[in-house]
Amino acid sequence: MEKLTIGIVFGGKSSEHEVSLQSTKNVVEAMDRTKYNIVLIGVDKSGRWHLCDESDFLNHADDPARIQLNKTNQRIAVVPGEESAQIIELQNHKPVGEIDCIFPVIHGTLGEDGSLQGLLRTLNLPFVGVDLLGSAVSMDKDIAKRLLRDAGLSVANGFVFKKHQHSLIKYETIVKELSTPLFVKPVNQGSSVGVNKVNSEAEFYQAIDEAFQYDDKLLIEETVNGREIECAILGNEDPKASLPGEILPQTDFYSYESKYINESGAKLQAPARLSEEETKRVQQVALNVFNVLDCEGMARVDFFMKENGDLIINEVNTIPGFTKISMYPKLWEITGLTYPELIDRLIVLAFERFNRKQQLKSAVFE
The missing domain is CATH 3.40.50.20 (Rossmann fold)
Structure with missing residues (x-):
């Protein structure tokens, strides 16, 4: 060949x-x-x-x-x-x-x-990977959360502000609604870049300034107490979900350094210690998220699982990490797909979508 x-x-x-x-x-x-x-x-x-x-x-x-x-x-x-x-x-x-x-x-x-x-x-x-629309809406945590909420899926409570609304962001107002600690995030970033967990007014305003260095829109979220569960999705029109994994942070939260610099910053439990029923529920909700956000090819869906079993969607990564400590390839490996086989499948899916799109008419008059 x-x-x-x-x-x-x-x-x-x-x-x-x-x-x-x-x-x-x-x-x-x-x-x-x-x-x-x-x-x-x-x-x-x-x-x-x-x-x-x-x-x-x-x-x-x-x-x-x-x-x-x-x-x-x-x-x-x-x-x-x-x-x-x-x-x-x-x-x-x-x-x-x-x-x-x-x-x-x-x-x-x-x-x-x-x-x-x-x-x-x-x-x-x-x-390879998600097309234009799915990429854009998944990357924008504000838009993604609106779409997921509209589909009846659970996301963390929070507020979104644009940079020109900086003067409207009041610590006491936010705390009254969400309590502390709070998470402050740039809306269009990943890998925990510009993300801060804050417990005081001074930390809050420092985090606001930092987040606006990375994006002109930020998200202030409540803290969700729960296990950090991740699920990998692979496929186009008939996507499949991997076995879920769990992030066990060894620091205050799963920061950029914990993900990519300090190999002892977090432990990865793959597969996650979940019952068969919990595993199926994580997989089904992850597939629902993938479809709601118009994804194809691949994505990793990240959840918080609360003590009562409720799943809160944290975020969706449409080009998940492929580093040696990244969850996406690890989850497919424990599900039965080796790293080289995963790459093969992603390339096959790219051609499948491309060939499907080529069948569409691009003009009324040829």
Whole structure:
């Protein structure tokens, strides 16, 4: 069988840039080279695209605190309008070669929020993961919570403010409604970037200022006391749910450092210690969330499970971490799908959706 050429787009102009580098390292190592050729497209923190060599695309690759994209002189650009896009080296104006499918591994802003997906749709390229709309609404915690609430699903109580409403945010008013401690989050971020757990008025206003550094919309949420349960979803029109896992934070909460820097910052219990009935309920609600938010391909749905068994949806990640301590690949592994098999399945799903979309008419008059 002829090999497929997979373009991996990673890095990004995102606060989760370093997480993406760690994820990409693991994806590259897991890909079956009898099936795939790989083209590495590294996006630096300024948003410039680089054609990278697999042998040295990362600096300090084994140190999550120091990992860096090794930027090259081989800058690239994309040219839409053909049957499939051409990717051109800017220096010599030569095509890089035909890419069969893109595997986006950019977490967060401009990678997980629909921006990259919209570009890839315009370029007429198959790509792994959730499409434009599902990416955008899942990334925006405000919009996602509204849709989930409307579908009768439970989310944490909270308030959303935009940056121009900064003067309206009053600690005493929020505490009266939600009590303490509180969580303050940028709406459009992941990996706990800019998230703070606050117990006092001084901490509250510091957290507000920090959150507005990452987004012009923030979410202030109540603390939900419960177990942190996660479930991985895989599929398009007939998605499947993995066995659930549980995060056991060893710090005050599951912070960025706990997720990606400090390997002892949290323990991952996979599978989670749940009854058969609880497991099925987590899986069904996760599938409901996936469908409500118009997701396809993959996502990880994160819950709080309260002592009485109620499930509160925390958030949905449409490009979940693929690092060596990430839950998404671990959950599929315990469910019976190895890391290389997971990658194969994600690529198959990308082509399935692309071929389905190609059957749609794009004009009334041809």
